[in-house]
Amino acid sequence: MAKPFSVKRQRGFTAMAIACFAALYLPIFVLVIFAFNSASSLSHFEGVSLRWFHEAAQNKQVVDATLRSFHVASVAAVIATLVATMAALATTRTRPYPGLTFKYALLNAPLMIPEIVTAVALLIVFSQVKGWIGYTGIGYLIAAHTAFCVPFAYLPIRARLENMDLTLETAAADLYATRWNTFRYVTLPLLWPGILAGLMLSFVISLDDVVITEFVKSAGQDTLPTYMLGQLRRSITPEVNAISVVLLLFSVLVVTLFFFASKRRN
Amino acid sequence: MSQSAIRADYRRTLTRRWLLSSPALLIVLLAATGPLLVVLLYSFLKAGPYGGVLPEFSPEAWIGVVMQRGLFDDTLSIADAHLAIFWRSIRLSLETTLLTLIFGFPTAYFIATRPPNTRELWLFLITIPFWTNLLIRTFAILQIIRNDGTINTVLLKLGLIGEPIRMLYTDGAILAGMVYVYLPLMVLPLYASMEKLDFRIVEAGYDLYATPFRVLRLVIIPLVKPGIVAGCILVFIPSLGAYVTPNVLGGGKNLMIGNLIELQFGQGRNWPLGSALSISLMAVVMAALIVYVRNADKTGGHHG
Amino acid sequence: MNEAIGIRDVSKVFGQGDTTFTAVARVNISIRENEFFTLLGPSGCGKTTLLRMIAGFEFPTDGEILLHGENIADMPPFRRPINTVFQNYALFPHMTVADNIGFGLRMLGKSKAEVSERVIEMLRLVKMEPMAGRRTSEISGGQQQRVALARALAPQPKVLLLDEPLSALDYKLRKEMQLELKRMQHETGITFIFVTHDQEEALTMSDRIAVMSKGQVLQVGSPRDIYDAPADRFVAEFIGETNFLTGRVRKIAEETAEVMLEGGAAISATAAGVGVGDDVTIVVRPEHAEVVAVPATGSAVTKGTLENVVYFGTDTHFHVRLPDGSVFVTRQQNRPRLSSEFAVGSEVSIAVAADAARILRAGA
Numbered sequence: 001m002a003k004p005f006s007v008k009r010q011r012g013f014t015a016m017a018i019a020c021f022a023a024l025y026l027p028i029f030v031l032v033i034f035a036f037n038s039a040s041s042l043s044h045f046e047g048v049s050l051r052w053f054h055e056a057a058q059n060k061q062v063v064d065a066t067l068r069s070f071h072v073a074s075v076a077a078v079i080a081t082l083v084a085t086m087a088a089l090a091t092t093r094t095r096p097y098p099g100l101t102f103k104y105a106l107l108n109a110p111l112m113i114p115e116i117v118t119a120v121a122l123l124i125v126f127s128q129v130k131g132w133i134g135y136t137g138i139g140y141l142i143a144a145h146t147a148f149c150v151p152f153a154y155l156p157i158r159a160r161l162e163n164m165d166l167t168l169e170t171a172a173a174d175l176y177a178t179r180w181n182t183f184r185y186v187t188l189p190l191l192w193p194g195i196l197a198g199l200m201l202s203f204v205i206s207l208d209d210v211v212i213t214e215f216v217k218s219a220g221q222d223t224l225p226t227y228m229l230g231q232l233r234r235s236i237t238p239e240v241n242a243i244s245v246v247l248l249l250f251s252v253l254v255v256t257l258f259f260f261a262s263k264r265r266n
Numbered sequence: 267m268s269q270s271a272i273r274a275d276y277r278r279t280l281t282r283r284w285l286l287s288s289p290a291l292l293i294v295l296l297a298a299t300g301p302l303l304v305v306l307l308y309s310f311l312k313a314g315p316y317g318g319v320l321p322e323f324s325p326e327a328w329i330g331v332v333m334q335r336g337l338f339d340d341t342l343s344i345a346d347a348h349l350a351i352f353w354r355s356i357r358l359s360l361e362t363t364l365l366t367l368i369f370g371f372p373t374a375y376f377i378a379t380r381p382p383n384t385r386e387l388w389l390f391l392i393t394i395p396f397w398t399n400l401l402i403r404t405f406a407i408l409q410i411i412r413n414d415g416t417i418n419t420v421l422l423k424l425g426l427i428g429e430p431i432r433m434l435y436t437d438g439a440i441l442a443g444m445v446y447v448y449l450p451l452m453v454l455p456l457y458a459s460m461e462k463l464d465f466r467i468v469e470a471g472y473d474l475y476a477t478p479f480r481v482l483r484l485v486i487i488p489l490v491k492p493g494i495v496a497g498c499i500l501v502f503i504p505s506l507g508a509y510v511t512p513n514v515l516g517g518g519k520n521l522m523i524g525n526l527i528e529l530q531f532g533q534g535r536n537w538p539l540g541s542a543l544s545i546s547l548m549a550v551v552m553a554a555l556i557v558y559v560r561n562a563d564k565t566g567g568h569h570g
Numbered sequence: 571m572n573e574a575i576g577i578r579d580v581s582k583v584f585g586q587g588d589t590t591f592t593a594v595a596r597v598n599i600s601i602r603e604n605e606f607f608t609l610l611g612p613s614g615c616g617k618t619t620l621l622r623m624i625a626g627f628e629f630p631t632d633g634e635i636l637l638h639g640e641n642i643a644d645m646p647p648f649r650r651p652i653n654t655v656f657q658n659y660a661l662f663p664h665m666t667v668a669d670n671i672g673f674g675l676r677m678l679g680k681s682k683a684e685v686s687e688r689v690i691e692m693l694r695l696v697k698m699e700p701m702a703g704r705r706t707s708e709i710s711g712g713q714q715q716r717v718a719l720a721r722a723l724a725p726q727p728k729v730l731l732l733d734e735p736l737s738a739l740d741y742k743l744r745k746e747m748q749l750e751l752k753r754m755q756h757e758t759g760i761t762f763i764f765v766t767h768d769q770e771e772a773l774t775m776s777d778r779i780a781v782m783s784k785g786q787v788l789q790v791g792s793p794r795d796i797y798d799a800p801a802d803r804f805v806a807e808f809i810g811e812t813n814f815l816t817g818r819v820r821k822i823a824e825e826t827a828e829v830m831l832e833g834g835a836a837i838s839a840t841a842a843g844v845g846v847g848d849d850v851t852i853v854v855r856p857e858h859a860e861v862v863a864v865p866a867t868g869s870a871v872t873k874g875t876l877e878n879v880v881y882f883g884t885d886t887h888f889h890v891r892l893p894d895g896s897v898f899v900t901r902q903q904n905r906p907r908l909s910s911e912f913a914v915g916s917e918v919s920i921a922v923a924a925d926a927a928r929i930l931r932a933g934a
Contacts, residue, residue, distance in 0.1 A: 113551075
């Protein structure tokens with residue numbers, strides 16, 4: 001018997017959607033399973049063990065890369081969010097003024113440029129700078145990550161600001177709040193969810209970056225993703241699966257936090 | 267307040283706005299967009315023997331983008347290898363865009379038509395892969411399609427094949443990988459525009475004797491067109507510049523532009539050629555963006 | 571009585587160069603202490619711009635705004651002892667009801683004890699004591715309205731500005747709040763300046779009304795002045811329903827002029843600055859006229875065809891087509907067992923009550 005007519009139904013769409021969800025999660029599922037393989041094979045599951053998690057935790061390169069990843073991501077995310085907040089305040093809720101379009105374009109430019117092009121450009125410039133000033137530290141990585149995080153921090157903050165009711169600040173001024181007090185007691189608390197979103201986005205984006213890091217890093221400056229890329233080019237053991245699972249858990253955690261935080265506000 | 271006082275106040279406001287935005291602008295300028303000018307400069311210089319450049323003008327790199335010199339004489343001929351890579355990149359990117367659209371459209375529609383309480387959950391399920399490291403997702407696909415990967419293992423066990431099918435390091439592998447990693451990028455903007463779809467308009471379509479397929483073609487698709495265009499651009503641009511996925515799934519042989527560029531800065535040691543190729547890639551991306559902006563303006567004009 | 575707010579030759583021009591828009595044009599108003607003053611006009615007439623200049627959110631292009639004789643035109647809003655009840659209330663969504671009410675006092679640097687004492691006082695005034703700890707998103711529209719009022723009154727401003735504060739409420743609540751606002755104005759003794767486009771609201775609440783149109787003040791006066799003696803055609807049309815009749819002055823005796831109407835009948839109307847032979851416009855409110863049977867009695871002024879009879883519950887409106895093509899409306903109160911004795915399409919006469927017709931100022 002035919003299903004009752006529904007305005008929203010389109011033939012085959014549900015099946016296709018379910019297939020897509022399955023296809024998205026199946027490979028991840030396999031990846032997670034083999035992280036717990038007791039053998040070193042990626043095709044034959046021989047028993048459940050935490051062996052590869054232990055090995056990864058003992059591997060100095062992995063530990064160093066993990067710490068470096070978090071170091072770069074946290075510094076880059078904080079700086080990017082700070083400057084993006086200031087920029088968002090300077091570019092929203094105003095009549096167009098000279099240079100505004102230029103600011104929009106520049107702040108969003110890192111999203112438009114292919115990563116490989118930025119990576120190559122930074123390789124060229126930073127190798128010159130390294131030659132001139134002799135500094136080869138982690139600052140280059142942090143600078144590069146901060147730059148491509150700026151638009152990711154800027155967009156949610158700007159969106160939040162644009163949806164904010166201007167009369168609230170007018171009301172604060174009417175109730176004797178100076179410009180600074182208005183910012184502190186009204187604008188900032190209302191902007192806070194946007195700032196948090198920007199911070200989380202840029203942190204995850206920085207943590208995930210492969211291409212730019214691969215080109216900018218000096219010797220011995222592997223982050224977790226570039227370490228994994230190096231491993232993928234050699235013979236792969238479930239150690240990579242174990243690292244992936246940890247990173248995956250971390251991403252899921254951040255997204256879940258973000259998801260529920262934004263849901264609670266609605 | 268006098269006119270001049272108002273003007274002075276306006277100038278102060280402008281100065282404050284420039285000061286506030288300058289740190290962000292400066293960071294982006296110094297560590298993202300500014301270096302592109304250096305790339306442009308390098309593309310017109312002579313290659314150094316061990317990488318780097320010599321400070322001499324040379325159009326050689328730009329000639330090298332489409333032409334090649336003979337090994338023993340200086341005769342110029344079309345650089346088949348480069349053109350093949352350009353063509354493969356564009357073809358793979360278009361195929362990726364088309365496939366993600368075919369798979370992504372029903373998926374986004376499915377999410378948008380769920381009741382509100384479960385819709386959030388489905389959206390969450392599409393967001394998770396979106397925020398999962400691209401390298402991890404590529405690795406997940408790698409495990410599935412390796413010679414001794416999941417697909418071959420299952421097929422062998424079932425006795426459907428006698429020996430493993432070679433899937434890795436083919437164009438098909440790159441395509442599958444790119445469709446897999448970029449699918450969420452297509453679904454999210456599609457969903458965003460479908461969520462706003464007013465189903466009373468769809469009802470009006472059915473009321474006026476349209477079949478479900480015609481409603482889809484004549485009502486739903488035109489209404490969500492901005493989402494389709496946005497999704498296609500969001501998939502096409504990173505596909506074109508893809509580096510990780512073809513690197514891991516295509517091996518060293520099946521190159522895309524991104525890998526060709528990397529090669530010039532690694533083994534190839536031809537920085538000017540790499541720079542010229544980068545600028546070429548940028549040009550194609552900009553062309554795609556201009557098409558998008560034109561389109562967005564048009565659709566925006568219809569509704570606003 | 572002392573002046574609370576003085577508006578002297580105030581203009582506001584928006585935009586620059588070729589594309590300027592004059593929102594307020596050389597306005598002069600004097601608002602007294604302890605007065606409920608209303609700025610009334612259609613949207614775009616400049617009333618909100620004028621209010622925002624008094625509050626300090628806009629600065630006049632020209633002219634002075636005096637608060638108790640002191641020019642405050644250039645003073646920023648946070649230094650003016652003037653508070654506003656905003657149209658959409660503009661309650662801070664991240665604060666509780668009590669924190670919203672106490673905000674102004676905290677910004678003025680008052681001690682915690684003083685703030686909380688005053689907040690409790692204000693909560694009592696607006697009858698919201700049980701809601702003190704609620705978030706502003708958890709209370710109803712009417713309650714938000716009260717909180718906005720309490721918040722603006724808490725710092726004891728010299729003048730309270732209200733920007734169409736009742737427009738978001740439903741009819742019944744609006745009627746209730748009108749009385750409530752009037753009561754609070756009496757209790758606090760603060761000057762209220764109220765902006766609205768609703769003429770009925772203006773008439774019921776105000777001590778005095780300024781009617782504005784296209785950036786200019788057309789008339790300032792008590793509700794009765796404005797209703798009974800509109801200064802010009804715009805005021806007469808904007809406030810209540812009005813019939814206009816045109817004719818020529820035949821003779822003048824003391825305050826009364828006898829006017830020959832175009833239809834041939836004569837009508838006596840109160841005269842103001844007109845002479846014999848002038849062409850004038852006469853205003854007659856619908857409730858001051860009556861449909862009567864033909865042949866007309868002595869007070870009947872004109873004849874026409876009854877086109878429509880509209881029943882409104884408390885009264886009935888009669889639409890009469892006059893010989894010159896215009897429609898004259900009369901409003902008659904319904905009484906028990908009084909049925910309309912006039913059939914649509916029949917010929918009727920219109921009678922105007924004595925002293926009810928008014929001549930508009932010449933040129934208006």
